Amino acid sequence: STADSARKAFNPLEGQIRENMSLHNELRLTRQLCDAVIRVDGAEFSVHKLVLCKCSPYFRALFSRWSTPACATFDIPGVTPYKMCFIIDFAYNGYVHLTNENAEELFIMADHFGISGLLQACSDFLEKHLSPLNCIQIWKLTYTFYHPELRDKAFSYVLRHFEEVVATCGDFLLLSAQSLAEIIGSDQLIVKREEIVYEAILKWMNYAPEERKEHSSLLFPKVRLAWMSPKYVRENVNEREFVKSIPERQAKYFHSLKIIPDHWRETSYRYFICPTLAKPRVPPALMLAIGGWTERGPTSLIEAYESNTEYWKRAPMTTETSLVYHGSVFLNGSVYIVGGYDGVKQFNAVHRLDLASMTWHEVSPMHSTRSFISVTVMNGFIYAMGGCNGPQRLNTVERHDPRSNQWTLISSMHEKRSDASCTTLNGRVYICGGFNGSEYLSTAEVYNPDTDQWTMIANMSSKRSGLGVAAFGDYIFAVGGFDGFSRLNTVEAYNVSTKTWCNFPSMKKKRSNFGISVMEDLLFAVGGFGGVSTISDVEFYDIKANMWVKANSMRMSRSALSCCVVDRLYNTAYYADHQNSPQLNHLPSAGEEEMEQ
Template sequence: MTGLCYIPQDLYNPSKNSSRLISAPSRSTLAQQKGFNPLEEKTRENMSLHNELRLTRQLCDAVIRVDGAEFSVHKLVLCKCSPYFRALFSRWSTPACATFDIPGVTPYQMCFIIDFAYTGYVPLTNVNAEELFIMADHFGISGLLQACSDFLEKHLSALNCIQIWKLTYTFYHPELRDKAFLYLLRHFEEVVSTCGDFLLLSAQSLAEIVGSDQLIVKREEIVYEAILKWMNYAPEERKEYSSLLFPKVRLAWMSPKYLRENVNEREFVESIPELQAMYFQSLKIIPDHWRETSYRSFICPTLEKARVPPALMLAIGGWTERGPTSLIEAYESNTEYWKRAPMTTETPLICHGSVFLNGSVYLVGGCVNQFNAVHRFDLASMTWHEASPMHSKRCFVSVTVMNGFIYAMGGCNGPQRLNTVERYDPRSNQWTLVSSMHEKRSGASCTTLNGRVYVCGGFNGSQFLSTAEVYNPDTDQWTMIANMSSKRSRLGVAAFGEYIFAVGGFDGVSRLNTVEAYNVSTKTWCKIPSMKKKRSNFGISVMDDLLFAVGGFDGVSTISDVEFYDIKANMWVKANGMKMSRSHLSCCVVDRLYNTAYFADHPNSPQLNHLPSDKEEETEQ
């Protein structure tokens, strides 16, 4: 049994004998929240009694002495906590022995160890967590070791992840080691720029990092420059490791201009025959790669192997010239390519919503099967599961995630447009009705920002809407906000920065490429540069600080075109298009997955051809 007291450093200072502790429930308490456990309750009472006896020095049968400091204890309590003390009291001393000198530990550390043995709590801070982790390993206190591990994992940062990673090699804890290494891979660029421990890595450790397929970088040049930074810290001593480190760089993912202007100028590159051959080999094959002529195997396969993407944008289902589809495409943020995903929806889907929550993709509503059906795809196990259906059938539904819940708004149940809203709790697998919107809306779009749900535009059965409203879950109330400058149905809405973006759509006459953004502070809409392509019924997502508009219908045909808005440059940029033209699709971004390599590792899978882009038949009313 263990528990944690998380103490901010400014609230706990042992040198001042402070007793201000912020308590968190022990594991037994957490278990009891799920159901009363008489055995755990009895254990907790016993611990409380034992600690009271210790503090009053009653019935104590041993004294632990550390650097002159003495702690009166009960042998039985320490034996139950640690195999070290069990051996000390039973095998390494005589029964008559009552005083025990413990080397290699400070009185401050021993105080925590004994407190944990009696209470199951320990006050952890960023200052003491690592040393208590080491002490817990030394004394074999599994509960304290896990408590420290959980704390260190929770407080991983770019500044300490290397230190914690190295710590777990000295003190074996594979789970924390994997978590620290994964954090390092996911925050590599920040680690290189801010963490002094990076320059002190061994060549073998650096090779393990830069050679990992799961290393997340937006540009491969970052990896190359990181190696240079490490080598330049001690150039004479580290030059010999060039042949170990530079072959780990995926040269095929560096721009030819960068290779010509930077890599070739490095004397140490030219001085290494193996690397020089690799470099010139890359210059021959990279132009083909950048022209996207093929994914053929290169002469040196390690040069072209893409790293695992930090995130994937999924384009799910939709309407094609051949009808509804169940196919899913994945856009990799690091390679900027679309690939056929290794799974499909169970049935073809159009006019549905999709969201990513707790490692699963949820598909909500739609117009092909039951309008109220909800399906969940578990990305860890790669399996589909049927979730509880919604209360209402919803086609052209608006779906978003906030505070661990899925919200489904409006839509069309066949004959009627809806203003009703329901919320899904994945823990209970139940949908609950919440307050209805002021407007009936199908073909609207929604997003969340700062703990609020925003829904914009749509069609109410007779009118195309420019109205928008916001939902406050604390009061369970919808409030109208300022109208958009244009009527928009089948639009895309996304939170980007501190704004709510309303993109494209259909105004009842034509498809739109205009964009406007709602400032939640000033409560006003402002104009944003227009998209390159007019579109409605498209997918929208934010990934890597870019706002993507995916596919859709341009008024003439279903399209595969993709573009993104760069908020820093204040402009729309054309991106690589999907392999399939489709509209009425949905998009969502998945990240923080352990198996994204499974999605990314299909460069030679059969590619989809562009479908004929004849005029799409759709009805707005």
């Protein structure tokens, strides 16, 4: 292939090694110049001692120290002919075809024979194929066969997928008490509710109650009582069994928890009553508020909202450029910042933040310069729609494939739209509202990637520019915005089944050009412009309670920001543990007031 030719051109030694391996394997298959026979359970394999010595210290010792020079036949116990065939193939080719059926067995064999290359290949395969059903098995495997890197990855996977593991993995019930204690005692354990930890303990104990009840004093103290609901404690926790197995300080808190009304349970109150039990776990997700207008102009700062502590913290990174009216999305462990405006010019640039390595990478630029852009993700692609290139509003749309790092123009929208907002639902892209250069829009349309066509849908009841759009509860929500006269707090939602819009409760705060995201079954509206100044206010809509609830404000007032939710990161704790910065309050800049007109 062209790639192989390029590698050989830059690394002739590697090419020579490959040619030698191919030659040695051809000689083995034709049984030429072989100087040893490996015999396994009656099956014989003709081999070259030198080849096996290169890949395994076991064979090096077998041929040089554990036998005489004249010995040519070697019996290998404890392995099947099937497995030995794979080992010999790897020694000659540097490659074996790994599957879910053979990877663990070959991992064990590679450890036994000290074949580091095969061990690493199996480890990489097992890591790539971790699932809620096999992660505990792989974690336990690494305690028998030493491989700390795979052990850490498997354990991290268990912590990040704990709820699914408890619900679906049979190996969970077979954990030792010490292993379960290690899992539920970790600050890195990701659960939406601390009650899930308590219920997991009960499930594990009820599997063999007589044998396991003695472990209650090891397990129940790992529960973070301060994060349990008083109502749940009153209605579901067996006080007699629970209290006798926990330390006295926890028992006192348990009793106080039973009489604390739910609405008193502010985060600060938790810490005040029992600081040792109020240490939060790593949040299951973080909501990032990125860039935006401040009194000093565009900012590059990022704040992170933790769902468990319900506080905003200064994130330990900034954007490459101070931006407003940009888009941001989370895809495959990275945050993409798309287009935008820096107060002087519009951009077609795209930057990707790898959240694992904390490094920024430049991505192929869009075909068009776009500020006031609408961006979303669907089926592994990033969609960039409309916006403003300076003199013109756009109806063009392009799609980015991260695998090829290429943008492709697709069908244009029916309307020119800047300052619109978009989302995806059921394999379709929806975009609503915006400004076409002369009027504010109430129109909306939907894109079908199968036909590459846009179709107009029913109009919203209000004109909305600078609105927030999100798929939530099987609806397309259109929130807030600017109708040409005033900022809005009204909310309406499109029912994709009936193809009609209906009204929902209004936000507490009128706002446009705010961030919008769905996190843990709540719809968040973040910051924005209130008509006089930028705001730091945050609120969320609880669809079950059918009401908007005020949340803790950002540390910085800003509008024209973007928000996205990131989840299941290996290093979520790094963002969650970052120290709070001093409280900041900002007013709108003159530039912002001009752009808002």
